Amino acid sequence: MRFLFLGDIVGRPGRRAVKELLPPLRAEYDPHLIIANGENAAGGNGITRKTADELFLSGIDMLTMGNHVWDQKEVYDFIDREDRIIRPANYPPDTPGRGYAIRCIDDNTKIGIINLSGRIFMQPLDCPFRLLDHLLPLIKKETKVIIVDFHAEATSEKLALAWYVDGRASAVLGTHTHIQTSDERILPKGTGYITDVGMTGPRDSVLGVQVESVISKFLSLRPVRFEVARGPVQLNAIFLEIDQERGTTEVIKRINIIKN
Amino acid sequence: MRFLFLGDIVGRPGRRAVKELLPPLRAEYDPHLIIANGENAAGGNGITRKTADELFLSGIDMLTMGNHVWDQKEVYDFIDREDRIIRPANYPPDTPGRGYAIRCIDDNTKIGIINLSGRIFMQPLDCPFRLLDHLLPLIKKETKVIIVDFHAEATSEKLALAWYVDGRASAVLGTHTHIQTSDERILPKGTGYITDVGMTGPRDSVLGVQVESVISKFLSLRPVRFEVARGPVQLNAIFLEIDQERGTTEVIKRINIIKN
Amino acid sequence: MRFLFLGDIVGRPGRRAVKELLPPLRAEYDPHLIIANGENAAGGNGITRKTADELFLSGIDMLTMGNHVWDQKEVYDFIDREDRIIRPANYPPDTPGRGYAIRCIDDNTKIGIINLSGRIFMQPLDCPFRLLDHLLPLIKKETKVIIVDFHAEATSEKLALAWYVDGRASAVLGTHTHIQTSDERILPKGTGYITDVGMTGPRDSVLGVQVESVISKFLSLRPVRFEVARGPVQLNAIFLEIDQERGTTEVIKRINIIKN
Amino acid sequence: MRFLFLGDIVGRPGRRAVKELLPPLRAEYDPHLIIANGENAAGGNGITRKTADELFLSGIDMLTMGNHVWDQKEVYDFIDREDRIIRPANYPPDTPGRGYAIRCIDDNTKIGIINLSGRIFMQPLDCPFRLLDHLLPLIKKETKVIIVDFHAEATSEKLALAWYVDGRASAVLGTHTHIQTSDERILPKGTGYITDVGMTGPRDSVLGVQVESVISKFLSLRPVRFEVARGPVQLNAIFLEIDQERGTTEVIKRINIIKN
């Protein structure tokens, strides 16, 4: 089975990048499912009904989230009913929305997708390692194909989690740093891995944000209003080919497309 | 002018990778100077006289450091006299060692190398942005070729600093996360940039450390003794070609070599 | 000379506490100057022209600030011209406002007041220790009476800074945690010290904020809107008697008044 | 029922303070049980068989711990069998030792003691709020007298947790900052509370550590070896009187004794 996974989509430029750059990718890779991290889809922070729908219309099948999931208050209006959006599963038990989903491609084909947040330099959510020990067998009852979006800051936590579930999850794809890493690989027992898929949004920016404002923040150490940057866009993604029977990644390929 | 810059060298496997993999690289790229980050050279933490000399013998011309610079107490015995080692320049004024160096290749050819530490999720050293405003003109009196090793955790701080000195430094090369990124580029005014050069050391590891011990730390949240991992090694590096007259990067190329 | 220093004033209840509880205190202690930390004066975050004036009218002579100083955007309109408000001196050089002030009580009587921010678990401002080495001799040219508001989180940083300037500053008074400590003392060389002066605002609260909302934040780990609490108020303060000739603290006394 | 609870005992001076200052306190307050935080008992970090026994011999009945619990490796040799020592209950499930204890004073008198760690600026242990929802009913089956040592850094987390269990636990006593606060009170539904009980150890110190070494660390931002300070000692404690039938605190009193 073939998958595309797009790194954090940032604001209007990110959504434009999806609209314009996804169709040719789709034609090239013919994926069974297209997943994207959407935590920055609405103006750089969080997601709205409108931005989510725009991304679904552009061909995204499934949106994962991260620490910015609650930034747009209206997310509470639809996250409980919208089964194409998942937020980190390691939020406390009563959190709105869901932390994983099982998607049916056809009668015999199901795919599990899990969203998790790291804890190093981040919020003290529940332990993502222990939560995977709980979730993986649960989902395995339905499918061996399981893709994890691990939304985390520290490279050590991302790598450790991937090694921890090597052979148990099909792929662990890191998000959150907005910078694509070049360490994509298949771990010894078959788990596809990359530390960070990267960012889909304005290229001449600091993680999608207008450069001058971020520099001003580092220089002044005072609150600065961040605006999404303009200019050329990039689409960062991962292509995965997963063996449906064994649940192992057979091909992992990094994608980085730039458009003026 | 041509340069090789190697990402954090971790322990004995990292030093072995340098010894075995650097000669062919040298033959291929014929660099004027080879720089490497050596903060993890001695058993994964810090540097010793012996490990530094081993790296110099293997062909490294210059070692930069990072947050681990003081981990081996004996560093205090030689850091003041050893002008081939620099530590982050933004430590307080009376710190042993130096934060930048000017190396002479021949009578007309000088190269400035600056080591800086980030502050996000790290120690509150002096502001690296303001320090560069001070250091760059100082070094520019002697040479336009200036390479900055920015040893930092947060991708935002690394990118912001690079944009901040675009056109003023020849290159800003990130280190510290031990994971190579795929975002190498030349910024509009000529500064070569990559968020992280990566790691030179044991490949099947978490940032150079034996996998099980790191997993055990994340699961237990208790102190765990870390050992450098064994097995296949990798050498992560950047090749730079810099215009000597203008001080701009003309070519930046990512290198990742694996050896069993 | 006699001083009153009030801990962080939080919102309307804090301002009310000042208005109603300060007059009797003033009558009792007859202070030459009344200083207060005002970083939470406006609705719990930052300060406005109106809230500052209200506090000055209530008898406060001087306001110090902290990490919340920039929360109300209008502070930029007056902080440069208002010499009765100081913000942490260790913000970068070009920061609006000033970090210390010298107040004249009469022709022969001057008082230096310095505001500093800690760095542990806070923003990486300039080193407060080194900055004091610079500021103290500067102010000493005019007066030996120097009071430092050290706005910091970590008890270790507060105590260390006080010991560092023992005999050089008249007093180091901690703020920011909103909880009064019971460790007020005079250090061996004469510097009056307390780790935290406490909070002036609603007593049945979490640091001034309505209890349920803070609990909800800790339970949910999601963004929660904080409102200043209602109900009984408290005024937390320190009374200092400082020897004008020698600049040493002779009396330090903790004050905690509660009013329904 | 009457209780004494001693703040973090630091090193040899702290153990000496207990030996010399506890007997008169015991005579004065005649407590049914004496609890102390022992996480710094052995040379400032962790606990050993010998230092624990010394404290038990001096009259301590029960030791709670904190983030330093694992600093002395030999703790693993006895923590599983030693039921007079508890460590934070919110470590992961398989952690050695126990997180709470039920002590019998006589046939009809039991006391529950719970040790918890905060998470703000600390390790991401399990949620202490949710854990209390689980532990309190469990212990209530045996006794209504329940004392919680909440070992935490942030004042907000400590206060919020106390309000959260007001009327459900007999007392929430904060530890970890090593500075006694002056905010002891009984919350509306009967829970006794103080943000921090303080420190039992060398008075002229930074949290028990020799002053110059801590200043040197703040100035240099490099690793510095910490030694426990010498000189006069202090004993910081809380006296509690709890209604056995209702489980509410009737009296809470702060104790601070200094001895040259």
Ligand SMILES: [Fe+2]
């Ligand atoms: Fe993001």
Ligand SMILES: [Fe+2]
């Ligand atoms: Fe994120």
Ligand SMILES: [Fe+2]
């Ligand atoms: Fe490193």
Ligand SMILES: [Fe+2]
């Ligand atoms: Fe590092």
Ligand SMILES: [Fe+2]
């Ligand atoms: Fe405050």
Ligand SMILES: [Fe+2]
């Ligand atoms: Fe503050």
Ligand SMILES: [Fe+2]
């Ligand atoms: Fe402690």
Ligand SMILES: [Fe+2]
């Ligand atoms: Fe502690």
